[in-house]
Amino acid sequence: MSPDLDVAVVGAGIAGLTAAHELQRAGRKVRVFEERGHVGGRMHSLRHDGYTIDEGAEQIPLHGYRATWELLARLGVPDGDVPRIGRSIATWRNGRARPGVADRSAVLTGAGLSPRARLDLARFLVWTALRRKSFDCDHPEETPLGAATVREFAGRYHRDLHDYLLQPVTGSFFGWNTARSTAAPAVSLLLAVGYAASWRTYRGGMDLLARRLTEGLDVVTGSTVRQVICDHDRARVVLGGSGETRPGDAGQGDVVTARSVVLCVPAPVAARLYANAPEEELSFLSACTFTPTLKVSCLLDRPLAPPSRRPLYVLLTPEAEDSVLSGIVVDHAKHPDRAPVGKGLLSLMANARSIPKLLDTPRDQIAARLTTAARRYVPGLEAAVRHTFVHSFVHGLPEATPEALRRRARFVTRGIRPVEYAGDWVMLRPSSEGAVRSGALAASRVLSRLPRLRPADRIPLKEVTL
Structure with a gap:
């Protein structure tokens, strides 16, 4: 039959x-x-009242996403539907945002790293450049890093490289606990996607x-x-x-x-x-195994963002600074179509360690806890919030x-x-x-x-x- x-x-x-x-x-x-x-x-x-709310925080780098770009070409998606974000990523340290994470200038400007840590960042970049061909995203098990965790690998360098770079990046974008997840896939992916200046988004929502x-x-x-x-x-x-x-x-x-x-x-x-x-x-x-992910989308009556000397797309909040949040995405800066004209949209991403305790919490309480934590970084947030949505995935990220x-x-x-x-x-x-x-x-x-x-x-x- x-x-x-x-x-x-x-x-x-x-x-x-x-x-x-x-x-x-x-x-x-x-x-x-x-x-x-x-x-x-x-x-x-999700679409609501003129807002386009991405349930997952994603971007489409110009580099390191060859299969995605080939698929988009076969589907006939024009380049204009995958516009460049063009905003900076910052790390919070000592009371203010430090822009320049994933920028070419990070070794010089610091992007939240101390002078000694910048030297170790340069040493790390030279080490990976000499072994670039060994970091294949399709075969992370074959890199020189073996099965070392992110924390173990970072132990070779100044503490800041873990606390203000690798932990906030992997904690925010991957939802990882650096003591549990391996460095090889993370380093391979970061080397492949390159600098944030080339990162893009989808017009009309990440579900395009x-x-x-x-x-x-x-x-x-x-x-x-x-x-x-x-x-x-x-x-x-x-x-x-x-x-x-x-x-x-x-x-x-x-x-x-x-x-x-x-x-x-x-x-x-x-x-x-x-x-x-x-x-x-x-x-x-x-x-x-998977880590759960959880974030709160804040629909604002005006386009607020964390104060910074450079316009931000993402503010990373390291565990060394915050136990509730892992980062804030400025969605209306990601692309103007995410919020109506004159309005704003922020995504508050929960710290991976805090998520298991929050998953069974009523959603209004989750929203209240994350927005309260975010007031530290976004002045005027509480008065500007008109509505919130909570998005969670039990199986968030591998x-x-x-x-x-x-x-x-x-x-x-x-x-x-x-x-x-x-x-x-x-x-x-x-x-x-x-x-x-x-x-x-x-x-x-x-x-x-x-x-x-x-x-x-x-x-x-x-x-x-x-």
Whole structure:
């Protein structure tokens, strides 16, 4: 009996939509199942009263995001829809913002670093420049840093490099605890993306890529996948229903059969859904832990921002200075379309260590705590706030622990089976580029095991209005 689909994709985040897009381009019959009521995952954008609110804090660097830019070109997204941000990143220290983080001038201006630490920053930059080819974002397990954590690696240098550079950068952008996550993926990614002056955003919201990928795809939102079962040369996807299921038991929900299934969900979710996953795959999945993320979007009646001698895009608040916040994103500076004319929009990002205690707190209390903490950096904030939204992801960002790094090589070289995986955790690269690359990789692995299509069997591409 023929399967219902060539490929079932579980999860409509960027990884899942990329995989589905590539598979459909190859003429395959693909359907995407998404539990939430919308696509985009951590890159979803919310619209409210003229504001465009990005649920996840992201940017699109000009460098180090080759797969993303190639995908945008194939989708026909013009350069004007991915404009440059053009604002500075600052670190808070000793009562004021210190701009210049991720700028070429950081060694000279300090960007929050002491004079001795600047010398060590120069030494670090020379060391990485001499070994640049060894830092491959696709193979972080092969760098000279081994499985050293960010904190262990930073111990080679002046304390400021950890406290006022590596910790606030990885804590804010990756949500990492530097004692748990490895330095290799972080250093590889920072070297690849380069200086902040080239970073860009999406016009109309960070979900632009997700919206464009969805056009022409068969996507079912509000569809809960309860279990995935591999049956020799194909797989079953159990949807909805209720009650417990065992490996090999379809349970009470609807069942969709497919030649291949791509699990585009966080590793802990994939391990739970895949009923009869091979032990060698579960080994890596179990090591791929995630940190939760939480932020509060503040809709303002005027465009406030942390005071600085240079206009800011992000203010990083190191753990050495703040135990509640990890950073503040000035969204109306990221792009003017994020807020109505004359209004403002700020994102207050919670410190990773404080998030577990906040997740079960009522949302109005979360908003109050973060906005109270942010008054220190944004004068007049309390009076300007007109509305707040709280955004949280239990599986926010992959941690890239030493154990995950050690187990990744075996996972990457595993055999090709009916069930594949995609997500930034596959690359140990917490970014949308990691999601895009993993989606494309999963699609190529799926296609390598499916029988060749005759021209008459290909599913015609749906027309996409540009």
